[in-house]
Amino acid sequence: xxxxxxxxxxxxxxxxxxxxxxxxxxxxxxxxxxxxxxxxxxxxxxxxxxxxxxxxxxxxxxxxxxxxxxxxxxxxxxxxxxxxxxxxxxxxxxxxxxxxxxxxxxxxxxxxxxxxxxxxxxxxxxxxxxxxxxxxxxxxxxxxxxxxxxxxxxxxxxxxxxxxxxxxxxxxxxxxxxxxxxxxxxxxx
Amino acid sequence: xxxxxxxxxxxxxxxxxxxxxxxxxxxxxxxxxxxxxxxxxxxxxxxxxxxxxxxxxxxxxxxxxxxxxxxxxxxxx
Numbered sequence: 001x002x003x004x005x006x007x008x009x010x011x012x013x014x015x016x017x018x019x020x021x022x023x024x025x026x027x028x029x030x031x032x033x034x035x036x037x038x039x040x041x042x043x044x045x046x047x048x049x050x051x052x053x054x055x056x057x058x059x060x061x062x063x064x065x066x067x068x069x070x071x072x073x074x075x076x077x078x079x080x081x082x083x084x085x086x087x088x089x090x091x092x093x094x095x096x097x098x099x100x101x102x103x104x105x106x107x108x109x110x111x112x113x114x115x116x117x118x119x120x121x122x123x124x125x126x127x128x129x130x131x132x133x134x135x136x137x138x139x140x141x142x143x144x145x146x147x148x149x150x151x152x153x154x155x156x157x158x159x160x161x162x163x164x165x166x167x168x169x170x171x172x173x174x175x176x177x178x179x180x181x182x183x184x185x186x187x188x189x
Numbered sequence: 190x191x192x193x194x195x196x197x198x199x200x201x202x203x204x205x206x207x208x209x210x211x212x213x214x215x216x217x218x219x220x221x222x223x224x225x226x227x228x229x230x231x232x233x234x235x236x237x238x239x240x241x242x243x244x245x246x247x248x249x250x251x252x253x254x255x256x257x258x259x260x261x262x263x264x265x266x
Contacts, residue, residue, distance in 0.1 A: 062266045078265065079196055081258055083242045109265055121266050141266060149239075149258075150265030151196035163197035166235070166262035176237055176262070177244065 034089035035080055035150075037112045040119045051103035054126035056133040060141055062121040064114050068164075072157035075115045081149035085109070092143045099189045100136040102127050107140055109150055120152075132189070139187045146179045190218075191256040198236070198261055201229035215247050218257060236261050 032045070046059055064076050093105040104126035114120050121144065125137040144150070146167040155161045169179040181187055190208045194201075202222070212218045215238045223230045238245050239258040251257065 080265075081193075081195055081239070081260060084239055084244075084258070084260075087242060145266035146263055148263055148265050149195065149260045150263055151261060152264045152266075153196070163200075163261070164264060166197075166264045168235075168262065170235060170262075176235060177246070 031090075032106050032108055034086045034107060034109060035082055035111050036108050037110075040108055040110060040122050042119055042122055045106060045108065045122055045124055049104045049106055049124040049126055051126050053128060054103040054133075055128055056130035057104070057124065057126040058130070058133040058137045060121075060123045060137050061119045062141065063119050064116045066116045068154050068156075071154075073116060074155045074157055075113055076120065077113050077153040077155060077161075078109070078111045078120060079151050079153070080109070080111050082111075085148045085150055088148050089144060092140055092147070096125070096136045096140050099139070100125075100127055100132040102132065102136055105136065105140065107144060109144065109148070111150075135186060135189070142181050142187070143179075146181070190251065190253055192218075192222075193256065193258045195259070196261045196264075197232055198229065198259055201226045201232070211253070212251055214249060214251055215245065215257075218251065222259075232261060233259070 042059070042061060046057070049057055064073070066073055089107055089109070093107055096102060097105045102125055104124060106124040107122065109121045110119070121141065123137050123141045125133045125140065127133040127136065146169060151163060153161050153163050167179065170176045172180050190212055191205065192208060193205050202225070208221060210221055212221060218238070219233050222233055237260040239260055240249065240255050
């Protein structure tokens with residue numbers, strides 16, 4: 001029997017590019033802005049979120065739906081109190097990195113008009129194993145949605161608009177600074 | 190005192206305006222704003238307040254030179 005013609009000659013098999021990988025280890029020094037007025041570069045963010053110590057990378061993209069409460073939606077408009085949103089998202093990411101020993105934690109949220117099907121927020125987490133990456137990712141997006149001073153205005157097909165889907169945890173916790181997920185076991189490492 | 194409001198509060202107030210009254214804390218500020226526009230009361234009761242890019246609570250002592258940001262409940266994502 002002759003060897004398969006699809007097998008490459010032994011001389012052409014390349015060594016693992018260990019040196020290149022080591023040189024490319026992200027340092028987290030390159031801070032990604034938490035807010036963007038431009039469409040989110042999901043592919044670019046993901047391509048920068050690999051780490052040799054991470055066996056799992058989880059990416060969440062929150063995208064604009066074409067309906068809300070039975071009404072057709074044309075798009076959303078996001079507004080943020082920028083300085084505090086940037087600061088708070090940075091703190092949430094730092095906290096998540098510590099709680100789950102993440103190699104990478106990135107989040108970016110849109111401001112301005114976002115069309116149906118486009119991404120409004122991206123969260124990427126990378127860790128040694130998938131359970132940490134999944135849990136941390138959920139922790140980050142939940143906290144951003146509930147705590148970051150960012151608001152969405154729904155623009156409906158009938159010409160009306162509505163600021164909405166506000167966090168209403170205070171109706172349960174009795175405190176506008178406390179959220180129902182704070183005791184959620186899913187948010188614990 | 191300078192006031193900045195966001196999102197749904199802009200249905201009731203200008204995005205930025207100034208108050209001349211003496212206002213000691215967020216409870217007093219909320220009351221002054223409700224006097225200006227009573228329809229904003231329910232939303233104001235759920236809002237957080239910030240000064241110098243940090244959240245403040247009702248015990249925080251406000252000063253005339255502060256810029257107070259009024260933050261409705263978040264709805265990002």
